[in-house]
Every structure is written in structure tokens, then in C-alpha cells.
Amino acid sequence: DAGVTQSPTHLIKTRGQHVTLRCSPISGHKSVSWYQQVLGQGPQFIFQYYEKEERGRGNFPDRFSARQFPNYSSELNVNALLLGDSALYLCASNFRPGSGYTFGSGTRLTVV
Amino acid sequence: RKEVEQDPGPFNVPEGATVAFNCTYSNSASQSFFWYRQDCRKEPKLLMSVYSSGNEDGRFTAQLNRASQYISLLIRDSKLSDSATYLCVVNRGPLNTGFQKLVFGTGTRLLVSP
Numbered sequence: 001d002a003g004v005t006q007s008p009t010h011l012i013k014t015r016g017q018h019v020t021l022r023c024s025p026i027s028g029h030k031s032v033s034w035y036q037q038v039l040g041q042g043p044q045f046i047f048q049y050y051e052k053e054e055r056g057r058g059n060f061p062d063r064f065s066a067r068q069f070p071n072y073s074s075e076l077n078v079n080a081l082l083l084g085d086s087a088l089y090l091c092a093s094n095f096r097p098g099s100g101y102t103f104g105s106g107t108r109l110t111v112v
Numbered sequence: 113r114k115e116v117e118q119d120p121g122p123f124n125v126p127e128g129a130t131v132a133f134n135c136t137y138s139n140s141a142s143q144s145f146f147w148y149r150q151d152c153r154k155e156p157k158l159l160m161s162v163y164s165s166g167n168e169d170g171r172f173t174a175q176l177n178r179a180s181q182y183i184s185l186l187i188r189d190s191k192l193s194d195s196a197t198y199l200c201v202v203n204r205g206p207l208n209t210g211f212q213k214l215v216f217g218t219g220t221r222l223l224v225s226p
Contacts, residue, residue: 031212042116042199042216043156050210058213090155097205097212098144103155 002026004104006091012110013081021076021107025093031055032074033101034066035090043090049074050097081111115139118200118217125224129190133220135183135200142215144203145176147185149196150219156199159185190224197221 005024013019025032031050035043045058049068063079072093078085088108092101118135125131137145145163148156160167162174162183173186183200197219205212 031210033212033214035214040218042201042218043214045213045215048212050212053210055209055211056205056213088153092214094212097210098203100146100158100161101214102158105155 004091004093004102006089006104006107008107009105010108010110012112015081015083015111017081017111019078019081019109021078021089021091021109023074023076023091023093023104025072025074025091026095026102029093029095029102030072031094031097032068032072033092034074034076035092035103036060037088037090037106038086046076046089078109083111085109086111113138114217115215116200116202116217118220120218120220122221122223125190125222127190127192127224127226129224130186130188131190131222132187133185133198133200133222135185135217137181137183137200137202137215139202139204139215140181142202142204145183146201146203146214147172147174147183148199148201148216150199151196156201156216159198187222190222192224192226195222195224 033048034046037043047066048056088106147159150156200217
């Protein structure tokens with residue numbers, strides 16, 4: 001079975017640009033979450049989607065948005081990129097509420 | 113104060129040693145608890161869930177004390193391959209709305225040497 005897949009794996013963008021990150025959850029998983037991890041810190045919660053509805057949002061500016069599609073895949077969009085948005089962006093999915101999440105290998109975003 | 117607190121380490125131990133990590137969390141509404149392992153520049157991987165009754169998986173034992181809001185991980189007979197960062201994770205859900213949010217500690221780095 002395929003795990004959580006994310007694309008692209010690496011990305012370099014310029015300040016002010018827009019980026020779209022993509023995630024496909026494990027088959028059968030209906031909950032998808034996005035996390036941002038900067039060096040030396042644990043991942044920080046950005047969004048959670050369950051059954052195609054946004055269920056939670058972390059403390060991130062409105063430049064960050066996301067959506068979940070009918071096939072449960074998800075996109076994270078970031079507008080007006082700042083240098084501080086440089087991080088590893090992780091997508092995670094789980095089968096049922098309360099179970100552990102499986103993470104994708106992440107998208108490493110560098111903003112220059 | 114961070115919601116999930118861990119000693120960042122590093123813990124330097126020889127092969128075969130027993131090592132224990134501790135973690136405290138501040139939100140008493142937290143619903144479920146996990147330890148994740150993260151290798152350098154890789155994604156976190158679920159090591160084990162943590163239950164009040166304590167649970168064991170091979171050389172790894174995890175324990176939860178809800179009254180003290182304290183989580184522990186014990187690794188016996190350390191292997192070189194155990195070298196990694198261990199993340200203490202609290203799930204603030206699930207709520208009946210379907211909301212779930214993992215809150216991570218900053219991680220404890222373990223270095224196992226020959």
C-alpha cells in the first residue's frame with residue numbers, strides 16, 4: 001500500500017510568490033492535516049480536514065489556505081511568501097479519529 | 113510555557129544502555145498520546161501510542177499519568193539504530209466535530225554510541 005505521498009519534494013520560491021503543495025492520503029484515510037516544521041522545532045499544526053470539511057486551523061495568517069477534494073487528497077496554498085515561510089511542510093492522514101497519524105515525507109520549501 | 117515540554121537533550125548513551133525520556137503536557141483536555149521518532153531531515157514516524165495502563169513494544173515501554181499530565185518512554189538495550197529525535201505528541205482531539213490536532217514537543221535527541 002502506498003503511504004502518504006506529497007509533491008513536490010523540494011521547492012525554491014522568491015518572496016511574494018505563491019506556492020501550492022499537494023498531498024494524497026493513505027487509501028481509506030479521510031482525515032488529512034498539514035504541519036509546518038522549522039529546524040530545531042516540532043511540527044506546528046496548520047490545518048485539519050475531515051470528510052472534506054475544514055475542522056481546525058492553527059495560528060497561521062490568512063496567507064495560508066487549504067482544501068480537501070472528493071478523493072480526500074488535499075492542497076495547501078501559501079500566498080505572498082515570506083522568508084520565514086521556509087520550512088518542511090508535512091501532510092499527515094489517519095484512519096479514524098484518535099489514531100496515530102502517518103506522515104508523508106514532506107515538501108521542503110525554501111523562500112529566497 | 114509550551115503546551116508539550118521535553119528535555120531537548122542530547123542524551124548520549126552507549127549501546128546496550130537503558131534510557132528514559134519524559135514529557136509533560138499542560139492541556140488536561142488532551143485525548144490521546146503518542147511517541148514519534150524523527151530521523152534527521154525525515155518525516156516523523158509513529159513509534160507507539162501511549163495508554164494509562166502502560167504499553168510495551170519490544171524494547172520500548174511507554175506510560176501515561178493523566179493525573180500528573182506526564183508521559184514517559186523507556187528504551188532498553190539501546191541500538192545504534194535508535195539514534196534519532198523522539199517527539200512527544202498529544203492529540204487535542206478527537207472531538208465529536210471530527211477535529212483533531214497533534215501538538216508536538218520540540219523533541220529529545222538520542223545518540224547511541226558503540
